[in-house]
Amino acid sequence: MNATTGNEEHDHIAEVDWASLAPEGGERIPELLETAATSDGALSDLHDIIRFPAPGHRAAPKVVDRLVDLAVSPETSDMDRWRPLSLLLELVAAHPEDRLPQTTDLAQWRDEVAWASSNDLEKVRAQYRTWSEEAPDEQHHHRMRNRLAVLEADDGVALLQAELDTYEAVLARVPDLVALLHDDRNRSGMDRAGEWVSYLLAFLPTESERIVSEITSASQVLLAKDLRPTPGASATSVSEAIRQAALGSGGEPLPAELFALGLLGDPTDVDLTVGLTHQMAGGNLYNSFAASVALVLIHGENTPREGLRRIGRGGGTSMGYEGLFNESWPHCGNRSPQVLGLLALGRAGDRSRRLRLDILPDLLKSDEESRALVAGVGLELVLGPRSKERTLEEHTRADYDEETLKVLWAIGELPDDAWEDEEFTATLAAWAFPENAEEYRALVGVEPEDEPEPEAPQSPAQAAPAPGGLFGRLFGGR
Template identity: 70%
Template sequence: MNATTGNDANDVPSGAHDVDWAALAPEDADRIPELLGRLASSDAAVSDLHDIIHFPAPGHRAAPEAVDFLVDIACAGTTPATDRYRPLSLLLELVSAHAEDRFPEARDLDQWRDEVAWATANEADKVREQYREWAREAPDEQHYQRMRNRLAVMEHDDGAALLRAELDTYLAVCARVPDLVELLKNSADRGGMDRAGEWVSYVLGFLPSESERIVSEITGASHVLLAKDLRPTPQQPTSFREALNQARDSGEPLPAELFALGLLADPADIDTGIGLTHQMAGGNLYNSYAASVAMVLIHGENTPREALRRIGRGGGTNMGYEGLFNESWPHCGNRSPQVLGFLALGRAGERARRLRLDILPGLIKGEEDSRALVTGVGLELVLGPRSKEHTTEEHASTDYEEETLKVLWSIAELPASAWQDEEFLATLRAWALPDNAEDYCALMGVETEPEEPAEEPEPAPQPAPQAGPAVPERPQGLLGRLFGGGR
């Protein structure tokens, strides 16, 4: 399609009115061209368009047609570098839908194509029943989540069409990789807040079928393959502007580029492996951590011990696991960077077991939106998969080791509100664990502490009138996550 944008930020992209949006998005189709026209300059437009076309909303069938417009807006010379993140953030949401079922292992594109072809060629009831059976028999939590998510999509009247649109969206983004990688090369796109190079790296990381091209472009856009003592020495700057430009052009890889390399690089790529080793020892805490995680994802059970040690050491810093993952990993849907990183470390199998068990208690306690997910992964780590037969008698009679107790006691320490989450309770039942706090704590031999009644808050003093505009509330939903508080 290669639509082009006009000179004004509010111009509707060329060709946007030529698409039959009404046939693809049952609601608000008439708004899509106008939202595309405002996308580069309006956070609200990003949020509104997301609500119409995200997966698996009914309007997601329009997403494959929207991809070219999003890429064109992000890459257009008329779009300021500081605004490119808006279309890229929406593009990320489209390619990372249900990100939890992408980790630790990436999807196989051929298998994905076959599955979509099967789903669209069969009766919906037959497809739903097959997904239910696959979920019951899932060998691990990643496969369980994938089948569960597919079943939820098939509950829509046009579920098979939505599955097809998800695949078509992925392929449409893959077709634009040659344009997207150009955003890695301009210094203006690599510096500052919400830099385009960061957002496009997140998008590229979710395109494993294009890994060879993407890895080549990332390593060519920075000095990731060169140790500092082998890099060209910059001339002494003669002005502040020149110094600023040199800082932008330093050649240091972005932490997000290291995220993408971890998901895409080939273990046999020795040059990239050496480059990541330099980054691990380079003195930049964020890049060291991101490179260490990348090494784990690339080499799996063959990961060098140094990478695992550096990740654990990073978790003990003031930034902690949460802060360090926030600097290098994306926030997709309602899954935080730390949750995605925790899932991805499963690529190393037993090599990363202790590391993941160190991260897990904080996630169980602090990640309400992902509590059921991480609890399931934690129980799988210490008790085996949910498809294995589990019994209450087994739990009552077994003298569990320290690692298992660490997971089970972390659950026992959850507040009362956690025990109102039906998805979390269903996860406990899958391992034959009690689904109420009193019985669970009794089984674990943990005494429950009565919650102290909340004190009545003192009335807040009325603020004195102040001149000037009111401070806006922090935006909620997609806006709040993407633009109101960081990743």
């Protein structure tokens, strides 16, 4: 593994004034970094201190190099590399709704932070408030709203600067991180380093060309199965040896690699499109679904119809959208993989409209944490952006089509406690809908679902065994 591993270039832990950068627990950072690769508790505590936008996030840029060194060090167990990688992912994509469906424009981000740093704080807050209210779409609204929330703190500008510095510190270590894609030990078993590093790399679009090249050379994603070398087969000639070397020694691509290719792939890369098509038509349900989503994300409005069809077909399987997204997409911040998928499919515009409307109702019911976000996505899909002026009277007179009613009814069928969420009701108000459950349901013509009857308690002999599943992720699962 050709990577920098805890050398003097990056080992300045003792020289940092951690208590100053992170007033709440900063003095513990050196100790926590010592065991961050082996202890769930240490990793969780470190996350709580430096996560964005906690006050201690100003220390995050100083932690990046040490976390990368831990992830790539030969001294770190293959089964432990995921821990520092998972924390790096949380630092880079704490608010993934800011990054999807459109990727980050790094030059604009730098300019924005420089502008905020050089102007009066009240002026900056007022401008972000205006940008949030006048945002052309939900992604821009949430990005501006999230940054405004950070700026409510006295050191908010410093936190915004630290967020950018953390991102750029991770960017600088891409040459080391991509090495984790190539070692077979990082591509097998539970919590594979190749999986976690793919999640992380997917959010670094400024290095997309290099990352895509490394992923495609680390696996055989570009090859149909009948063209792949047989494992363990010896070359019978010099020309055959050269051919096998050119094909590469990697195996099946990881679903997480297909996720990364979807976010980073170039629509003009014909080889990648053909390779993903092979995966889409293969017998592996998870890779077929992940490759179908990747094709849609890469080609957007020009996406092949077959990709859309296969995503819909996957949603109709016993795994459903939730299970299939859970297998290939990460859990970032408080957003589930399925929520990220719903957001990202917006890259295809109207081409993915029916798919997103198919995913949305069940997601509204099941994901309480992101309910307001999902409701906003649905309302934007059928009614246009929240910045458009509307009135309650317009809704009363409107004769809405079937797709619009599907979204409005899905919202109306939510339980009463959904209306106790201020972010959810504020989302409804942004489209001029009532913030009261009874008034909303009366307006859209829907009856609340009856609460299920409580089940009679079972005896131990009758109780079913708890379902199995993948090992729970530190930050909420994949």
